[in-house]
Amino acid sequence: MNARAVPALLAASLAMGGWAQVRAADVPGVHVQEPRAFGYSIGDVVLRVVTVDIPAGLDLDEASLPDSALRGRAIELRRLAHESSWRPGGRRHELKLEYQVLVSPPDVRTLELPPITLHLVPSSTGRNAPREQDLRVDAWPVTVSPLTPPEARTREGLGEFRPDRLPPLLDTTAARKRLLAYAAVAAVLLGYLGFVYLWLPWWAPYHRPFGVVWRSLRQGNTASAEQRREAFRRLHGALNQTAGRVVFESDIAAFVAEHPQFAGLREELAGFFRRSREQFFAAAVPAGDSADHDWLLRFCRACRDAERGTS
Structure with missing residues (x-):
């Protein structure tokens, strides 16, 4: 090979590598850190981290982010933390989604973290402006276990029914004292009436x-x-x-x-x-x-x- 050709080849290789890096930076990328898919019960929190790399010329449409106000599902999104940072050739968005399990099934049940569709919109206008794109994050399964087994052990206190709890006892000391006082007054009055209307009419004659x-x-x-x-x-x-x-x-x-x-x-x-x-x-x-x-x-x-x- 000619000695003059070596520098030319090196220059061509560097140019091709730089062009490939530029092309890779122009493509949006998604990386998902999924939680474990088992071992959950009612009340547990499931954390899902989604990292989105967006090239220059595109912006993330925040209206496409998951809504944490939706309620009534077996597993609900309780909190969404959105952090944005600069990176070479574009921006990086990190989404931390906290889900909470709100169901206690009688048997082991598989739930799904819902899929996410992120919408990218162009941030500039012109002949070479990128087009709108959608990035999809697929659903992720998690298994939820019941708090107790379907059938409790046949041991005292673990059966289907438990004995009724006795009502708390009230202090009746004051009421008993009042009752005794009323009884004493009533006895005096009855004794007086008996003396006047029974004893005296019988005794006096x-x-x-x-x-x-x-x-x-x-x-x-x-x-x-x-x-x-x-x-x-x-x-x-x-x-x-x-x-x-x-x-x-x-x-x-x-x-x-x-x-x-x-x-x-x-x-x-x-x-x-x-x-x-x-x-x-x-x-x-x-x-x-x-x-x-x-x-x-x-x-x-x-x-x-x-x-x-x-x-």
Whole structure:
């Protein structure tokens, strides 16, 4: 080979290499760093990195970038980070796409990261301006596993049903104290009502003056003079207790006026004082018989009925 031809050949080789580099720089290129295709479950984040080399004269149409506002899919694009930098012969765009798994299938399921179509538009006008182009990034499969197996183990707490959780206990101390207080007040009121409307109506008739004397006379005897005098003393005491003072024979009219329930016993009261005078002040005490005892009982019972208001 001629020595003069060597430099010519070297110059031609350099020119061909430079022309090939220029032609390669004029062609858009896409490089995708795909995530692993397995081992995901609900909530996991999947990162996909797309690097696009665009020659001079073309620009990336940002309207063709994936939209992160779309919702309702099994795997959704949550975030898109777009970085642009200069490189020899054009620009480099790096897209970081974060997807999130939003489904928990009952069995292992294969989902797809959706395909991406990037639109390139010319950045200059003229006879030699490049034409519009589309760059496509194919879909990428990922498998999603369920959180739990389809059938839980037959162990306590892992079956299909679990026992109901008991409701939390409330502190009822204040309510119990109030209830006890209400019960105490109610018991006092009921006791008062029972005393007034039950006990007193039953107890009072048996403990009024003539009622007490009538029971003692009914169970006793007035055969002797001392027994008859004792009976008269008790009747005088009942009459005085009812009037609130000592009652004499001359006070019968005033006593009846103050106690109208005894109005029908005016004659019996006068007979009582007459018989009492004979018992205590007569020169000779009359001998007693069953008729006197029966009269005292009838008189005392009539006075008892009068003080009850039943005569």
